[in-house]
Each structure stands twice: as structure tokens, then as C-alpha cells.
Amino acid sequence: MYDYNEDTDNLLDESLEDWVMYKVNDWRDYYESNYDVKFNEYYRLWRGIWSDEDKTRESERSKIVAPALLQAVENNVADIEEATFGRGKFFDIEDDMGDTERGDVRFLREALSKEFSKNKIRKAVGECLINAAVYGTGIGEIVLEKKKEMVPATEPVMDGAMTAVGVNVRDRTVVKLRPVQPQNFLIDPVATDIESAVGVAIDEFVSTHMVEQLQEEGVYKECHIGRAAPDLDIEPDEELWQQPEDKVRLTKYYGLVPRQLLENAFDPEDEMVNFDSDEDDEGRDSYYVEAIVVIANGGKLLKAEASPYMMEDRPVVAFPWDVVPNRFWGMGVCEKGFNSQKALDAELRARIDALALTVHPMLAMDATRMPRGTKPEVKAGKLILTNGNPAEVLHPFNFGQVSQITFAQADSLQRMVQAATGSVDTAQQAMNGGGTTSAGSSMSLGGVIKRQKRTLVNFQESFLMPFVEKAAWRYMQFEPELFPVNDYKFIATSTLGIVAREYEVAQLVQLLQTMPQDSPVYPVILQSIIDNMNITNREDLIETMVQAQQPNPEQQQMQQAMAEEDRAFKNSQTAALSAQANESNARAQKIALEARGIPVELETDRIKAVASSVSATDDDKDFEKRMRIASLALDEKKLGLEVAKENQRGQQ
Numbered sequence: 262m263y264d265y266n267e268d269t270d271n272l273l274d275e276s277l278e279d280w281v282m283y284k285v286n287d288w289r290d291y292y293e294s295n296y297d298v299k300f301n302e303y304y305r306l307w308r309g310i311w312s313d314e315d316k317t318r319e320s321e322r323s324k325i326v327a328p329a330l331l332q333a334v335e336n337n338v339a340d341i342e343e344a345t346f347g348r349g350k351f352f353d354i355e356d357d358m359g360d361t362e363r364g365d366v367r368f369l370r371e372a373l374s375k376e377f378s379k380n381k382i383r384k385a386v387g388e389c390l391i392n393a394a395v396y397g398t399g400i401g402e403i404v405l406e407k408k409k410e411m412v413p414a415t416e417p418v419m420d421g422a423m424t425a426v427g428v429n430v431r432d433r434t435v436v437k438l439r440p441v442q443p444q445n446f447l448i449d450p451v452a453t454d455i456e457s458a459v460g461v462a463i464d465e466f467v468s469t470h471m472v473e474q475l476q477e478e479g480v481y482k483e484c485h486i487g488r489a490a491p492d493l494d495i496e497p498d499e500e501l502w503q504q505p506e507d508k509v510r511l512t513k514y515y516g517l518v519p520r521q522l523l524e525n526a527f528d529p530e531d532e533m534v535n536f537d538s539d540e541d542d543e544g545r546d547s548y549y550v551e552a553i554v555v556i557a558n559g560g561k562l563l564k565a566e567a568s569p570y571m572m573e574d575r576p577v578v579a580f581p582w583d584v585v586p587n588r589f590w591g592m593g594v595c596e597k598g599f600n601s602q603k604a605l606d607a608e609l610r611a612r613i614d615a616l617a618l619t620v621h622p623m624l625a626m627d628a629t630r631m632p633r634g635t636k637p638e639v640k641a642g643k644l645i646l647t648n649g650n651p652a653e654v655l656h657p658f659n660f661g662q663v664s665q666i667t668f669a670q671a672d673s674l675q676r677m678v679q680a681a682t683g684s685v686d687t688a689q690q691a692m693n694g695g696g697t698t699s700a701g702s703s704m705s706l707g708g709v710i711k712r713q714k715r716t717l718v719n720f721q722e723s724f725l726m727p728f729v730e731k732a733a734w735r736y737m738q739f740e741p742e743l744f745p746v747n748d749y750k751f752i753a754t755s756t757l758g759i760v761a762r763e764y765e766v767a768q769l770v771q772l773l774q775t776m777p778q779d780s781p782v783y784p785v786i787l788q789s790i791i792d793n794m795n796i797t798n799r800e801d802l803i804e805t806m807v808q809a810q811q812p813n814p815e816q817q818q819m820q821q822a823m824a825e826e827d828r829a830f831k832n833s834q835t836a837a838l839s840a841q842a843n844e845s846n847a848r849a850q851k852i853a854l855e856a857r858g859i860p861v862e863l864e865t866d867r868i869k870a871v872a873s874s875v876s877a878t879d880d881d882k883d884f885e886k887r888m889r890i891a892s893l894a895l896d897e898k899k900l901g902l903e904v905a906k907e908n909q910r911g912q913q
Contacts, residue, residue: 276526278556278562281462285464285512288447288449288462300444304595307395308331325609329598337684337713350370354370355749355752369745373733379435382438392440393581394594395594398581398589401441401577402441403439403578407433407434408435410430411430433740441465441577442465446462447461459516460516462513463513464511465510467511472511476563486558487558488508510559520547570738578723582594583716594682594684605674624657630654631654726751726753729751769790773790
């Protein structure tokens, strides 16, 4: 925590533009001392431009530059572009708000995708990728522009149809991505990324009319800016012999500035110098404040304001092609293949010079036997007059044929460039594909994929997703009616690239051949194959497959109805069988009762037989007694039989 009151006295004699330009010039000195020469060399070899510094001997005449680095840059950039944009949508939104509806997420994703397509974000990202491959670091500036949006005005007519009645015009804020040349980007030397730096600056030449137009629109302060003095360090294109004269050196600073200097620059009547003084006491205790400062020609203050963005983020994104530890500037494709490219160029130039001496050898001539005034030159169809035998006047020096070893050396150096840069010659690989083993191809592709994955991670995490996030914040802030405000989490949807996808598809096809079609894994593998294929209707095929795997609602209802009918039928069958069982039990009980009654009838017959067999001579009293006992026994049996029959009727 700085002592704000103590340090303000030291800033009274210093202006905001002086403070900013002091840092900018200091950062430029650091850049020129460490990176300017190297970046110019990378750019020259990538463009195939010859330089006198490439000469290895005084007699060298060839100026050829091999396109090895150009091919390496193109292949690597194409891999990252295809990995990012090959599937159409390059980002998604993770719905972590806890709601069940995804309508807001789907709306924001589609709205952002439409805006990115309209404002040519993909083209700008591609240019940043080329800068990263050539110089080692890709940089982009997030720019807000005011545009007039024209929408046809309609009104309903008969039968619900609409007719145009005019045009509605409204002012809109759009977000664009502007690639920044690394030569024109300056940063705190001790910083490793944008956010950790005290500030960053874009120092470049722009056309005068562009600044004047922004002044008329109210973006910059109205003042006379004049023309910039020539400066070869920040010229738009150093390879041009004649530079445009109608230009302005425009310095845009994004970062921390002393609060007191911003307050001193504040003019209540000047909207271009803005500072919100109604901040809380906690904010007043800070020495620095995040701000945007624009200066023309090193001294004219065009704009100064505290950060107008709700997240107070810096409108700049950058990523290294390959990370150099503790450095902001990364290592690009040209730096990796620089030495091999220089050796390859020297080899090719020497061979061409030797071939020229072989085809067009040097000649020795006897000047005393040449006619006076004759020019000693050799060309096709020329007639030379000699005093004597021409074979004695002209004598060629033969140097022999060009060694075939040089061709093998050139091929070896070409492969060295590819190995250093991670570039794969896909055409040559396709030609030699039949003769290579699957194991060797897998190892080769594996190395390339790993190398590209590292760059892809740097690109996604440091450049692509931060840009999408910052663009969404600006749309939410300046176009809240069209873009819902919420805390969204953006994720990348890129793949490994076309080479990796083809390799993955081949592996999935081999796995699919080992799976039966009724396996639950079979449709999953088939969907993965379609998802990795580079076809236009890929999403439609996947959607159709997913829908086919899901049961039909009508079919589900029919199956449920059939199941209910089957259940009802089984219940009726069970009830019928239960009734039959009850009937069988009743019949069995009846038979048992009837069987129980048989002994009663037999006993009656037996008693009657005993009674009839008693002799008449027997004592009458004994006879009557026996008959009475028999009658009582018979009545008891009959009573038991009737009770059993009543119980049977009650059960039925």
C-alpha cells in the first residue's frame, strides 16, 4: 500500500502523457535490444525474402530461399485452425446456474456465434495465429465500435401476412478483434502475461483520416495532431521502399496509472478525459487506478479515462505458441526451424551456383587474335570472328558435374526443419502410407499430436476463451437488451486437429469391427466415428442416431397398453383357476360327507337286522329295551349327518 498523500507531491510537475510515454519508450528500448533483429529475420525467412547477410562467399550469386519455414508455418496454423473451427462452433457455455432451463444459455451461445460470424472473428483469429507461428506470440486487441443497424419495419396485412413499410435504424455496439503486430506491442519486461503487467501499450502508425474520423465521432478529443516524424522502428512495413507520409503515431496504453495524474488530467468540460471521483474511501487509498490513455505523436493527449468496463479488464489478449519460462514472448515455428532453414538455403544456393558454372562454364580467350572492337561475351546465336582457329582462341574451363550428395543433404535439412517445427508433410505421408507400418505411423502421429496439443492448450486458455469471455462481458454491459446478464462459464469445443481425428477414426473403426451390433457399446462407438468425421451433415446424423436410440412415445404407450392387457388376462386366468379350485374343494368335501354317511345307513340296516333276528320267545322287556337303544343310536347318527350337510351348504 502506497502512501498516497506523500507521493502526490512528486507528481505535480509531471503530466499523464509524459508518465505514459516514459514507460512506453523504455519498453521499446528493451524490445529493440532483445527481439527486434530476431523478429525481422523470422519475418524475412517466412516471406522468402533474400538478404545480403545470407551470403556465405563473395562469389555467391543465387538468391533462393527455400519455402521450408513457409510450409511449416502454414501446416501448423492449419492444424490449429482446423482443430478450433473444424466443427463449426468453437465454444460452448456450461450451465452452472442451478436452473433446469437451458434457454438462456442456448440463446447467448447462438447470439454470440452470430455476432462473431458477422464481425469476421475467425479471420482475425487466423491472423493472430500466423503472428504467433512466425514471431512466437499472437496478440489481439478487443475493439468496440458503434454501428447503425438497419432492420426492415413491417406491419401485418390480410391473412396474417407481413409487408415492409420502411426501415428501423438503431445504434448498436459491436465487438471486434483486431490483430496486433508484435513489433508494435510493448509490455512491462518483467511481466509474463497481460494481467501481471503494470500496463501494456500498442504503439503504431495509423492513417490521419482514421484519427480525425474518431475525433468527429467523439471517441477522441478534438485537437490539432499534425503528422508523425519518420520512425523506422515502428513503420507499418519496413520492406517498403517508400512509406506513406500521411500518418499519425498513435499510442494506446491499457493499465495502471497514478491516480493523482489521472485526476490532474481530468477536465469537467472534456468528455475524453474522464475520471470518476465519487469512489469509496477504499478505492481512494490505492495509488494506481486502471485506465485507458491514448496519445498522438508522443505528446497530444486524445483520451484518458478510468477503465469503463464493468470487470475492469484490459482489452488485450495474447498467447505464446510455445512457452518460454518466465518470458512473455514465446517461441514460434520460425524460431524452431531457423538454423535448419539457414543451412538449407546455403546448400541450395551453393548447388545452383555450381550448376550455373557447369552449364555455363568460364571461357579463356586469346585477346590478340580477336578482331578489334569485339566484345568478349558469349550468348546463343552470336557470331565471333577470330584470327585463326577458333578452338585455339576460345577455351572453356570445365568444373565437372554437381555432386549428387548435395541433393541428399538438402532432403536431410528439409526433414530437420520439419522435425524442429513439428510440421508433417501430409501429401508425402499419403504417398508413403502403403509402405509404412501402423506402429511407425502411430509413433509419428503421436509426436505431432502431442506437440500440437501443447500449442492448442496455450491458444485456448490464454487467447480464445479470454476473448470470448471479454466479448460477452462487453455485450452484456453495452447491449443488455440483447444479451442477458449472468455469470457464464465458457468452455472450448475444439479437437486435436484433422490429423489426430483421422488417426482416432481409424482406431475406432478397428474397435467397431470387434463389437457385435447388439452390444450397448456399438452405437456409442459409431457416434464417436461420425463425430470425428469431417462431413457437412455430421450433426444431423448424430441427432438422428440419438433419436433412433430413444424409444418412440407412441410405441411406449402401445407397449404399456399391451402390458396392461396381458396383466388383466393373467389376473382373470388366476381368478378362474381359483374358482375352479374352490369348486373342486367343495365337491371333495361333499364326497367326503357322503362317504361319512354310508356307515350310518349300514349301521341302520345292521340294527334292523339284529332286531328282526330276535326271537319272539325272548323276554319282551329285553326286546323293547334293545329296540329303544337302537332307535336312539340311529337318531344320533342322522343328526350328525344333517349337521355336516348344513356346514357344506354354508361353505358353498
